[in-house]
Amino acid sequence: MKNRGFCVDSRLESSSAGSGVSGENNKKTGQTDLYIFNTMSKKKELFKPREPGKVGMYVCGVTAYDYSHIGHARVYVTFDILYRYLQHLGYEVKYIRNFTDIDDKIIARANDLGENPLSLSNRFCKEFQVDMAELNCVPPSVEPRVTDHIDQIIEMIQQILRNGYAYVVENGDVYFSVDKYPKYGSLSGRKLDDNRAGERIAVDSRKKNPADFALWKSAKPSEPFWDSPWGPGRPGWHIECSAMSAAHLGYCFDIHGGGVDLIFPHHENEIAQSCAACNDSHIHYWIHNGFVTVAAEKMSKSLGNFFTIREVLESYHPLALRLFLSGTHYRSQLNYSKSQLENASERLFYIYQLQTLKDCEECLSGHVRQSIVQPIPNDIQDCINRIQNAFASSMSNDLHIAMALDAVSEPLKIMNDIMFTRQGRKKKLRMESLDALEVKIRDILSDLGLLSPSYSEVY
Numbered sequence: 001m002k003n004r005g006f007c008v009d010s011r012l013e014s015s016s017a018g019s020g021v022s023g024e025n026n027k028k029t030g031q032t033d034l035y036i037f038n039t040m041s042k043k044k045e046l047f048k049p050r051e052p053g054k055v056g057m058y059v060c061g062v063t064a065y066d067y068s069h070i071g072h073a074r075v076y077v078t079f080d081i082l083y084r085y086l087q088h089l090g091y092e093v094k095y096i097r098n099f100t101d102i103d104d105k106i107i108a109r110a111n112d113l114g115e116n117p118l119s120l121s122n123r124f125c126k127e128f129q130v131d132m133a134e135l136n137c138v139p140p141s142v143e144p145r146v147t148d149h150i151d152q153i154i155e156m157i158q159q160i161l162r163n164g165y166a167y168v169v170e171n172g173d174v175y176f177s178v179d180k181y182p183k184y185g186s187l188s189g190r191k192l193d194d195n196r197a198g199e200r201i202a203v204d205s206r207k208k209n210p211a212d213f214a215l216w217k218s219a220k221p222s223e224p225f226w227d228s229p230w231g232p233g234r235p236g237w238h239i240e241c242s243a244m245s246a247a248h249l250g251y252c253f254d255i256h257g258g259g260v261d262l263i264f265p266h267h268e269n270e271i272a273q274s275c276a277a278c279n280d281s282h283i284h285y286w287i288h289n290g291f292v293t294v295a296a297e298k299m300s301k302s303l304g305n306f307f308t309i310r311e312v313l314e315s316y317h318p319l320a321l322r323l324f325l326s327g328t329h330y331r332s333q334l335n336y337s338k339s340q341l342e343n344a345s346e347r348l349f350y351i352y353q354l355q356t357l358k359d360c361e362e363c364l365s366g367h368v369r370q371s372i373v374q375p376i377p378n379d380i381q382d383c384i385n386r387i388q389n390a391f392a393s394s395m396s397n398d399l400h401i402a403m404a405l406d407a408v409s410e411p412l413k414i415m416n417d418i419m420f421t422r423q424g425r426k427k428k429l430r431m432e433s434l435d436a437l438e439v440k441i442r443d444i445l446s447d448l449g450l451l452s453p454s455y456s457e458v459y
Contacts, residue, residue: 032089034396037331039263039286040187044398049254050284055086055093056253058245060262061143063100064124065109068131069306070325070336071292071299075259077322078289078330078399080137080449082257085395088447096248097140098241099125101147102234107223117224118147131309134318136449142248146240150226153235153243156277157215157228165276166215169206172231174216176238179209181272187286188264213269215239238269246274251281260288260331261298289330299336307336319450320345326401326448351445352452356412360438363419364431380414380433384440387411391444401448408444411437 034047049055059079062068076097086093100106101121110117125145132139146153157174160166165180178184184192192211214236219225225232235243245253251274258267267286274281291298294305312321324344328334352358376384387407394403415437418424427433445451 032392032396035398036285037398039288053092055091056249057093057255058096058249060241060258061098062128063103063105064121065106067308067310068128069299069308070312073135073309074292074325075289076132076137077135077325079257081401083138084447084449095140096142098244099143099145101125101145102224134313135322144244149244149247152247153239154228156243159277163276168230172218172233173214174230175207175212176215177208178211181276184272187271188268190264213238238266239273242270242273251278253283255285255287256283257287260290263288290333292334292336294336316341316345319452320348322449323348330399356415359419360415360434364434376432376436377429380436383411383414384436387440408441411441
């Protein structure tokens with residue numbers, strides 16, 4: 001349409017921010033095909049990264065104005081498992097998860113508490129990181145914040161304006177014109193006539209179309225603001241992720257993820273903005289997880305039907321909550337109930353305490369593993385092969401995490417037999433068999449983020 005001079009690979013400018021980490025099992029790239037459901041195509045697709053051996057992944061983070069609830073936890077546990085599994089397959093992954101640290105909700109909450117909005121958001125960014133650590137989520141490569149990317153946001157808005165996709169109204173607000181972008185609705189499947197204004201903004205008579213959304217919001221009295229070509233103000237909600245993802249991954253990268261509630265309007269608007277700034281912008285795979293529900297309603301702060309991560313962890317082990325959150329396929333709705341949490345807690349206790357890993361650890365404690373050099377029996381090797389194949393086929397089929405975890409049931413039973421039955425105690429290469437099975441189970445639990453630092457710590 002017009003000059004797209006802003007369309008440069010900004011990854012070259014941000015490489016010092018963190019290049020990601022690669023998994024310990026970096027010998028499997030190309031050996032296992034991963035199929036993942038792409039919200040854009042509405043079907044499972046073979047995952048092929050843009051650059052062999054490397055993956056760029058951006059996941060929309062929290063708006064930091066309160067403690068996070070278990071609906072948030074499901075998002076980040078899901079993408080933590082994807083992050084881990086991509087590393088398991090041997091990819092070097094650059095994982096970006098942002099913080100929204102300035103927003104209408106943050107300002108409103110800060111006003112209620114008599115606190116500076118930026119101080120409030122900084123505090124809850126730190127609290128969120130504590131919660132993620134409790135849930136055994138690996139820290140992303142980079143956790144960018146909106147307030148650290150104001151220059152990039154302003155630059156992107158300027159390019160969108162130059163390309164004719166946005167307009168400025170009299171008080172300095174800048175709106176994106178959805179009518180200028182013919183592909184609007186490609187992700188959500190919504191027709192332009194069906195679209196409404198974004199959830200976080202009221203309908204504004206100054207808009208050319210009610211579905212137009214704010215790129216820049218002029219400052220209101222007593223609100224934080226930044227100088228811009230349109231006057232003092234702050235970014236709209238949607239532009240932040242377009243700018244931050246471009247800053248850290250470029251305009252073309254592999255995976256963009258979040259909860260299903262972000263498909264529209266947030267991710268739909270992100271696509272429109274990014275393509276308006278750079279015609280070559282393209283995310284290859286859009287991945288979304290399902291809601292956590294309470295009595296068939298989406299869990300959310302606005303409905304008041306939420307349970308914070310902190311509240312749940314007062315009664316349950318963090319890994320029990322993680323197991324509960326990953327026990328239903330990530331794209332399905334997950335109904336929150338205490339009975340389901342109890343089931344997850346009991347299963348976790350079984351894995352770690354009853355007849356299994358803790359007992360195995362004690363059984364092997366008198367044996368130096370380095371001295372175990374003999375080959376394991378054929379039946380044990382066959383069991384390990386079945387475990388690995390079951391795990392790989394389940395995870396590579398759109399992350400069927402629950403099915404992957406089921407793979408450990410057989411070896412747990414075999415380990416129990418080896419440790420406690422008369423026949424098992426007489427088994428040849430008994431210690432070697434236990435050691436090999438325990439190592440394989442540890443690998444699987446680690447890939448799922450369910451490996452505890454200490455078996456006896458899980459109770």
